[in-house]
Amino acid sequence: MNLLDHGNPVFIAYAVSASILILKAVAMSWLTVLRMMQENGGFRAPEDLRKTPLNPRPRSTQLEPNERVERIRRIQHNDTENLPYFLVAGLLFVFTQPRLWVAQSLFYGYVATRLAHFGAYFTARSHDLRAALWTPGSLIVVYMSVMALIGAIGS
Amino acid sequence: MNLLDHGNPVFIAYAVSASILILKAVAMSWLTVLRMMQENGGFRAPEDLRKTPLNPRPRSTQLEPNERVERIRRIQHNDTENLPYFLVAGLLFVFTQPRLWVAQSLFYGYVATRLAHFGAYFTARSHDLRAALWTPGSLIVVYMSVMALIGAIGS
Amino acid sequence: MNLLDHGNPVFIAYAVSASILILKAVAMSWLTVLRMMQENGGFRAPEDLRKTPLNPRPRSTQLEPNERVERIRRIQHNDTENLPYFLVAGLLFVFTQPRLWVAQSLFYGYVATRLAHFGAYFTARSHDLRAALWTPGSLIVVYMSVMALIGAIGS
Numbered sequence: 001m002n003l004l005d006h007g008n009p010v011f012i013a014y015a016v017s018a019s020i021l022i023l024k025a026v027a028m029s030w031l032t033v034l035r036m037m038q039e040n041g042g043f044r045a046p047e048d049l050r051k052t053p054l055n056p057r058p059r060s061t062q063l064e065p066n067e068r069v070e071r072i073r074r075i076q077h078n079d080t081e082n083l084p085y086f087l088v089a090g091l092l093f094v095f096t097q098p099r100l101w102v103a104q105s106l107f108y109g110y111v112a113t114r115l116a117h118f119g120a121y122f123t124a125r126s127h128d129l130r131a132a133l134w135t136p137g138s139l140i141v142v143y144m145s146v147m148a149l150i151g152a153i154g155s
Numbered sequence: 156m157n158l159l160d161h162g163n164p165v166f167i168a169y170a171v172s173a174s175i176l177i178l179k180a181v182a183m184s185w186l187t188v189l190r191m192m193q194e195n196g197g198f199r200a201p202e203d204l205r206k207t208p209l210n211p212r213p214r215s216t217q218l219e220p221n222e223r224v225e226r227i228r229r230i231q232h233n234d235t236e237n238l239p240y241f242l243v244a245g246l247l248f249v250f251t252q253p254r255l256w257v258a259q260s261l262f263y264g265y266v267a268t269r270l271a272h273f274g275a276y277f278t279a280r281s282h283d284l285r286a287a288l289w290t291p292g293s294l295i296v297v298y299m300s301v302m303a304l305i306g307a308i309g310s
Numbered sequence: 311m312n313l314l315d316h317g318n319p320v321f322i323a324y325a326v327s328a329s330i331l332i333l334k335a336v337a338m339s340w341l342t343v344l345r346m347m348q349e350n351g352g353f354r355a356p357e358d359l360r361k362t363p364l365n366p367r368p369r370s371t372q373l374e375p376n377e378r379v380e381r382i383r384r385i386q387h388n389d390t391e392n393l394p395y396f397l398v399a400g401l402l403f404v405f406t407q408p409r410l411w412v413a414q415s416l417f418y419g420y421v422a423t424r425l426a427h428f429g430a431y432f433t434a435r436s437h438d439l440r441a442a443l444w445t446p447g448s449l450i451v452v453y454m455s456v457m458a459l460i461g462a463i464g465s
Contacts, residue, residue, distance in 0.1 A: 002157055002312055006250060006310035015247050019304035022240045026296055029236065033286075044229060046222070048282040055282060067356065074354060076236060081339065081386060084239040084394040085332045092325050095316060127358040127365060131343075138336055145332045152325035155316035157312055161405060161465035170402050170462035177395045177455045181448055184391065188441075199384060201377065203437040210437060231391060239394040 003094050010103040014090050017107035021083055021114065028076035035069045042069025075121045082137065086110055089141050092148035106140050113137045158249055165258040169245050172262035176238050176269065183231035190224045197224025230276045237292065241265055244296050247303035261295050268292045313404050320413040324400050327417035331393050331424065338386035345379045352379025385431045392447065396420055399451050402458035416450050423447045 004011055036042045041062040043049070049058045090107060098106075117133040119125075159166055191197045196217040198204070204213045245262060253261075272288040314321055346352050351372040353359070359368045400417060408416075427443040429435075 002315075004159060004250075004314060005157075006307065012307050012310060015250065015303055015307035018243060018247060019300045019307065022244050022300045023297065023304075025240050026293055026300070029293060043282070045226075045276070045279070045282065045285075047279040050281055052281045052283045054286065071355075080235050080239070080390050084243075084390070084397070085335050087239070087243045088328060088394075088397045089332050092328060095314075095325065121355070124355070124357040126360055126362045127353070127355065128362045130355075131364065138339060141336055142333065145329045145336070148325055149329035149333075152316065152322050152329065155322060159314060159405075160312075161462065167462050167465060170405065170458055173398060173402060174455045174459035174462065177399050178452065178459075180395050181451055181455070184448060198437070200381075200431070200434070200437065200440075202434040205436055207436045207438045209441065235390050235394070239398075242394070242398045 003097065004091075008094070009100050010098060011094050013100070013104045013107045014094050017111045018087055018090060020111050021086065024115065024118065025076070025079045025083055028072060028079060032069060032072045032076065035066075035072055039066045039068055042066030071122070071124070075118060078117075078121070078134075082114075082134075082141075085145075086137070086141050089144040089148060092152075093144040096147050096151035098147070106144060110137050110140045158252065159246075163249070164255050165253060166249050168255070168259045168262045169249050172266045173242050173245060175266050176241065179270065179273065180231070180234045180238055183227060183234060187224060187227045187231065190221075190227055194221045194223055197221030226277070226279070230273060233272075233276070233289075237269075237289075237296075240300075241292070241296050244299045244303065247307075248299040251302050251306035253302070261299060265292050265295045268295075313407065314401075318404070319410050320408060321404050323410070323414045323417045324404050327421045328397055328400060330421050331396065334425065334428065335386070335389045335393055338382060338389060342379060342382045342386065345376075345382055349376045349378055352376030381432070381434070385428060388427075388431070388444075392424075392444075392451075395455075396447070396451050399454040399458065402462075403454040406457050406461035408457070416454060420447050420450045 002008075006012060006015075040055075041064065043062050046063070048055065049060065049062060051058050055062075090110075093103070093106070113133050113136045117130060117137070120130045120133055157163075161167060161170075195210075196219065198217050201218070203210065204215065204217060206213050210217075245265075248258070248261070268288050268291045272285060272292070275285045275288055312318075316322060316325075350365075351374065353372050356373070358365065359370065359372060361368050365372075400420075403413070403416070423443050423446045427440060427447070430440045430443055
């Protein structure tokens with residue numbers, strides 16, 4: 001049986017959650033661009049101070065960290081530290097042939113907590129809330145990886 | 156039908172583009188190493204100031220940011236924010252069974268714009284050119300993710 | 311023949327090594343959390359200075375870089391620059407149908423050198439040792455990517 005197939009509802013759940021997470025992650029890049037334009041700053045490369053159509057009036061302060069831009073960069077950084085591992089652990093988890101409701105709970109639960117984590121970070125809620133929203137997603141990745149490991153060793 | 160197979164030309168196109176991108180990404184690590192050796196600086200860990208065969212004459216300035224090294228780190232950082240999402244989105248896109256020329260255009264187009272983006276960043280071209288070369292790749296990942304999402308939901 | 315299947319021992323070796331690496335990577339997040347709690351500092355977001363149950367006595371120095379926390383962040387950063395590429399290159403390498411002992415050597419060799427690299431970085435060993443432990447893993451990813459590229463082009 002081919003488990004990586006649109007005929008396998010567990011794989012469908014993986015593909016849906018993975019697609020949403022990738023779109024979420026890419027949105028962070030665009031949000032960074034948007035905020036750099038709004039703030040006219042928060043740039044990082046020295047050449048970004050050159051006079052160009054997109055930057056008609058350069059000033060040296062444009063390279064200083066801008067908190068509104070940095071916030072999105074921190075969120076994006078959190079994504080790069082987390083999402084790639086979910087994306088691979090989730091795929092490997094499909095091979096353990098979990099029950100559909102278990103897989104859906106883990107995959108969609110991960111997506112839900114990551115979106116909520118974004119909301120909490122974006123609106124500068126307390127560290128405690130952010131931690132509470134990050135933790136379940138991390139535990140889901142741990143659980144899926146352990147199951148994938150056990151499933152692979154045991155087969 | 157098994158879509159993840161060397162008999163599927165869409166998967167071949169994915170495997171070719173993914174391999175090239177991974178090699179490109181790994182090359183950034185080696186380029187960082189090369190520039191740290193050339194500059195004899197741009198290090199990051201305090202222990203790197205210890206006297207060793209590779210660093211026979213340590214000096215405290217070796218831990219200061221070095222622009223020639225930092226440039227490669229920024230390029231590498233841009234890779235880590237983008238490539239993992241392409242690599243997974245591209246794989247999921249294979250399951251939507253796109254027309255071969257569409258898949259090849261997207262996969263090879265992504266590779267081409269990322270290589271051009273590297274060239275522009277490496278040679279410190281204007282922000283405008285860099286942005287123009289980053290944008291199509293990001294839109295390709297968005298398109299593939301949306302198609303993967305629609306394809307998964309609709310099956 | 312379906313190569314991504316628990317009946318394929320090369321895929322088993324991939325799944326085992328990938329699972330272990332993901333667990334290792336996630337452990338870095340938890341280690342960062344642990345050290346931030348031990349040090350009561352090394353935070354990054356301005357809102358983390360708010361008085362909350364987890365931070366009953368905030369002080370402005372909590373946002374300053376803390377070397378014990380930064381060390382784990384550097385290790386985690388090294389993971390995000392390396393592991394995602396191994397995870398995808400390894401999967402593509404499975405499609406080249408390598409001999410089992412070759413695949414196991416590369417996959418488990420990668421895991422072993424990454425764990426050793428972590429040990430060396432965590433205990434602040436010399437840069438030379440760290441470099442010596444990073445290099446084989448990077449070469450393994452290059453080798454697997456080149457083989458995946460050749461295998462895809464040649465089929």
